[in-house]
Amino acid sequence: MLLTGPNGSGKTSLLRQIAGLLPLDAGTISFAGFDRRDETHFVGHAAAIKEALTVSENLAFYCDLYGSKVAAPDAALARLKLGSLASLPARVLSAGQRRRLALARLVAIRRKLWLLDEPDTALDMEGRETLLAIIAGHRASGGMLVMASHGTLDVAASRTLALDTDAKAAA
Amino acid sequence: MMRAVAAILRRDLALSFRAGGGAGIGVIFFLCVVMVVPFAIGPDQKLLTSIGPAILWIGALLASLLGLDRIFGADAEDGSLDLLLLAPLPLEVIAFTKALAHWLATGLPLVIATPLLGLLLGVEFNALCAAALMLLVGTPAIAFLGSIGAALTATLPRAGLLIAVLIVPFTIPVLIFGTAATAVAITEASFFGTAFKLLLALALFSFVIGPVAAAAALRIGRGA
Numbered sequence: 001m002l003l004t005g006p007n008g009s010g011k012t013s014l015l016r017q018i019a020g021l022l023p024l025d026a027g028t029i030s031f032a033g034f035d036r037r038d039e040t041h042f043v044g045h046a047a048a049i050k051e052a053l054t055v056s057e058n059l060a061f062y063c064d065l066y067g068s069k070v071a072a073p074d075a076a077l078a079r080l081k082l083g084s085l086a087s088l089p090a091r092v093l094s095a096g097q098r099r100r101l102a103l104a105r106l107v108a109i110r111r112k113l114w115l116l117d118e119p120d121t122a123l124d125m126e127g128r129e130t131l132l133a134i135i136a137g138h139r140a141s142g143g144m145l146v147m148a149s150h151g152t153l154d155v156a157a158s159r160t161l162a163l164d165t166d167a168k169a170a171a
Numbered sequence: 172m173m174r175a176v177a178a179i180l181r182r183d184l185a186l187s188f189r190a191g192g193g194a195g196i197g198v199i200f201f202l203c204v205v206m207v208v209p210f211a212i213g214p215d216q217k218l219l220t221s222i223g224p225a226i227l228w229i230g231a232l233l234a235s236l237l238g239l240d241r242i243f244g245a246d247a248e249d250g251s252l253d254l255l256l257l258a259p260l261p262l263e264v265i266a267f268t269k270a271l272a273h274w275l276a277t278g279l280p281l282v283i284a285t286p287l288l289g290l291l292l293g294v295e296f297n298a299l300c301a302a303a304l305m306l307l308v309g310t311p312a313i314a315f316l317g318s319i320g321a322a323l324t325a326t327l328p329r330a331g332l333l334i335a336v337l338i339v340p341f342t343i344p345v346l347i348f349g350t351a352a353t354a355v356a357i358t359e360a361s362f363f364g365t366a367f368k369l370l371l372a373l374a375l376f377s378f379v380i381g382p383v384a385a386a387a388a389l390r391i392g393r394g395a
Binding site: 021036046060061062 | 172174175177178179181182185186189248249250251253254255256257258259260393
């Protein structure tokens with residue numbers, strides 16, 4: 001599902017509500033057949049990167065934290081063109097490379113539902129291609145995806161929800 | 172689950188001890204407090220010896236308050252806290268692990284430094300060991316109670332002072348029974364009196380109430 005809408009229309013709020021990181025004013029969000037805490041990836045504006053740790057330590061931490069269904073972290077880093085930076089502290093990364101490291105979590109840890117908040121921010125053309133390929137792979141393997149975007153990513157969404165600043169659309 | 176707990180512990184310790192982590196600040200502050208006291212009191216050996224353990228306790232308490240805001244504040248700033256909340260791990264366990272890592276990085280060095288610093292106050296060796304033992308039990312209690320304040324103020328910038336104001340009243344019992352147990356250990360040479368048992372009880376109490384209250388505070392903060 002693709003979320004579109006102008007700044008301040010509530011895309012981020014809705015994503016955070018689905019993730020359970022923001023209270024609901026009314027209504028409920030239910031998950032069919034899986035537990036939110038076991039199957040959700042959230043990639044927000046903040047990349048959740050510790051600058052004092054190396055690139056591979058940052059990713060390895062989330063692999064250990066999120067447990068079971070972990071693919072090879074090294075392969076995930078290589079896929080996002082971070083392989084040669086793996087042993088460098090994350091503070092030397094550029095904005096685009098930080099974004100790539102955050103996205104490497106999606107590849108390294110298999111989870112059903114991805115909540116992506118403008119995931120292409122600061123990515124170059126080639127990074128966007130990689131991101132699109134990762135998203136396509138996730139959908140092909142039966143994964144779900146809710147993504148907020150300003151239409152800069154060329155995805156064929158099965159559903160699009162256009163949010164409006166005046167009348168907040170209900171989820 | 173143990174793997175996730177170990178990962179949080181390892182990461183928080185690495186962050187504390189690497190550049191900019193601030194694990195050493197508490198010990199340096201402790202050293203400063205203990206060092207200036209003899210200059211302020213004057214060269215009265217008898218007085219210094221008698222108030223030495225209390226000075227050590229006050230120094231350790233104040234030093235423990237430093238850096239409490241980093242337990243959850245740093246993770247809230249860079250978005251890591253969101254991802255911790257989405258981990259398949261009870262929030263209470265995460266809060267316990269983070270408080271434990273904080274104590275290992277900032278509290279345990281205070282305990283280790285106590286015998287050395289006590290020499291500056293002219294406290295006898297036996298009394299130093301007693302003070303260090305009591306601090307070994309007391310500082311985790313302060314750290315775990317402090318984690319509640321840290322969780323309540325996780326999303327506030329520069330919350331250190333606010334945490335101190337919130338937490339100091341709750342650490343008063345620890346200070347009372349800690350200094351009392353130390354005094355008993357020195358004067359009566361019995362380590363395991365009533366005051367020590369109460370100090371131990373306070374520590375155990377804080378291990379339970381701290382993570383539960385901190386997790387509740389984080390949930391309220393996120394509305395989850």
